[in-house]
Amino acid sequence: MTDKRRQILEATLTLCAEDGLQGAATARIAKAAGVANGTLFHHFPSKEVLIQQLYQDIKQRLGAAISEADPALTLKEQVRHYWGQSMVWMIEHPYELKFVLDFFHSPLLSRPLRSQILSDTLRFLPRLLAQGQASGALHPVPPELMLEVCQSQFLACASLFVDKPTLGQDADWQEGAFTLFWSTIARSTHDT
Template sequence: MSCKRDDIFNAARKLIAECGFHGASVSLIADRAGVGAGTIYLYFKSKDILINELYRDIEKRVSAFILKSYPETGPIRERFIHLGTRLITYFIANPLDFRYGEQFYNSPYGTAFRRDRIMGEPGKRTVYNDLFEQGVAQQVLKDLPFFVIDSLAFGPLLAVMRDHILGFITLDKPLIEEVVAASWDSVRR
């Protein structure tokens, strides 16, 4: 990625996390990035494309982080605990990515991404799809629709991460382990 493109991404992520999608105009993003508004359009044909590409960039970084040392052939519980722990660890270290991702997922922008991720559209399957499928097939996880398993598994993790980022709680390693284990308990048979 080019330096200007990085500057645009960083400015957009910060502004959108602070002001929302509508409050982060192209001119504000350009001003914060130290570029002209026209420069943004050299890299992105529209603000919508910028928003979606920024999410994909964050998703790639999150994925690379959580998959580091991932025990692909380990027991379902071990893999679940790994993914949940790494996810929380990443977002604690990158709160702007969390805030951006939360806004993205709870907006019309995120609807298609969420559906594709959970439903496993060709080329868009994730490690979670495979884990949940295998867990249900092995009768380790509850036999529930994937949207429900995803919500039960990750909804509490997202809420706890949000509360940490807002300063309501402090997530340390032992508490993270307890939270992820409790999340596991909500989906296991």
């Protein structure tokens, strides 16, 4: 990625996190990035493409920060592994979390594009959910519904922990958040 492209993405993230998607006009983004408007549009043909690329960039960085779970672990422990690492990353990157929360339900992010970005950047998630459903450990619901529920619940917990950092550092709160998440997707409370 070029330096100019990275500068534009970082400026977009900052402005979107501080002022929301609507407050981040392309002229303000270009100025904050220290580039001309033409340079911004050279790298990103529209604000929509810029915002989508930022979402994909955040998901790629999150995915790169997560190590593979040991396949010998139970399904629940593998899910806990990914949950915990993802939660730590989101707590450490509050601007990225704020952007994802604002953009998650934006008309700029279609469901098919969101699913595609998720599948491309967090490959473990659809694979692990499919494995859990095939084994009967997870509720047999359509994959799209399962992904929506997982993402929504994860983002709600991450948002709480970013808003109230002492809770995010509390092991009981972290365990409670994971327990609620697991009970939502699992067919039973047994370790699988």
